[in-house]
Amino acid sequence: MKNECIIGLGEVLWDMLPEGRKIxxxxxxxxxxxxxxxxxARAVSAVGKDADGEAILGxxxxxxxxxxxxxxxxxxGRVEVTLDAEGIPQYRILTDVAWDHIPCTEALRTMARTARCICFGSLAQRSEESRRTITTLLDEAPREALRVFDINLxxxxxxxEVVTESLRRCNVLKINDEEAVIVARMLGIASEDICEIAERLRVDYGLRATILTCGSRGSHVFYDGGRSDLTTPKVKVADTVGAGDSFTAGFCAAWLHGCDIATAHARGVAVSAYVCTxxxxxxxxxxELTRFE
Known part of the structure; x- marks a missing residue:
């Protein structure tokens, strides 16, 4: 069976933003x-048997x-989101909600076996049930599939335990500058240099790439044989909610299309900058952002 499926695996919820709710x-x-x-591509998660769940399905x-x-x-699931003066979100995440209980079905296991890419994070692994489903589906994925750990602490x-087991199962890590410092302390990496930390994680866990984003200070991709460094475009920011997710998608879309790392990196930056507006x-x-020449 040809490997075609792209899976976003984990939480789905309502972001309760100042201007109203958004998925x-x-x-x-x-x-x-x-x-x-x-x-x-498809989202894999769980919703409740309630009006909020029906609204997401619709x-x-x-x-x-x-x-x-x-x-x-x-x-x-719901997340109360407030924005600071620079549009940076602060989250209050409700607990024991539907996406904490994603069931592992045979249909999902079959889907995972056809995956070209599975993107997952740490948040949905806060519960044993969803964590078990996530790790099972990652283990079912083809060896050559991208398994992207967009860590999202x-x-x-x-x-x-969640971080180290996820690092062992992924082959691409997406992490930001603040998360890199937290993970370094957690794993006993004796460095405060975030680029050194990112490269160390790539080498230690045998990753194909580590993507390090640093907000307005640019981003970096570390891979076997080199690194790519780009500045962050200056745009009029509406908010930064979901900017990192769009970066990951732009990067993966280009890489799966056959683009080299530098080109994939540039596409991720461009998509993320647009989403921030x-x-x-x-x-x-x-x-112009979704088309490849």
Whole structure:
């Protein structure tokens, strides 16, 4: 069977933003953007048997985003989001919600066996049930598939065990500058240089690439044989919600298309910069960003 499927695996929820609610969750954001690049992408998560869950199902159907969203006996996830003066989000994440209980079905295992790319993070692994599903599906994925750990450390919802086991299962790590310092301390890496930390993680865990984002201070990609460094474009920021997820999608879309690392990096930067000019995490991308020559 040809490996075609792109999977965003983990949380799906409502971001309760100052201007109103918008669908969020890093893996769902990733799937949405990958679909805009023309890939067979779908979000895998769980929602409640409630009005919020029905609204997510209806929204995905309306936008044409494929999804495997189990309806479970827990409330649909919500995150209270406030923005500081620079548009940087602060999150209050509700606990024991639907995406903490993603069931591992045979249909999902079959899907994972056809994956070209699975993107996952640490947040949905805060519960044993969803963590078990995530690790099972990663283990079912083909050896050559991209397994992207977009780490997304949030509040207290991570542990050394989750981080190290995820690093062992991934082959691409996406991490930001603040997370790099936290992970270095967690793993006993004796460095405060975030670029050195990123490269050390790549080497220690045998990764194909480590993507390090540093907000307005640029971004870097470390890979076997080199590194790519780019500045962050100056744009009028509406908010930065979902910017990192769109970066990951732009990078992966280009790399899977056959672009080299530097070109994939540039596409991730461009997509992320555009998303920062929009409200919410999942705007429609203009054709010039989703087209490859």
């Amino acid at each position: 969020g969750g890093a893996p769902a954001n990733f799937a949405w953007h990958m679909a805009q690049f023309g890939y067979d 929204n995905f159907a309306e936008r044409g985003l494929k999804a495997e969203l189990a309806q479970v006996d827990y409330p649909t 949030r509040q207290q919802f991570y542990s050394r 929009c409200e919410g995490a999942t705007p429609h991308l203009p054709e």
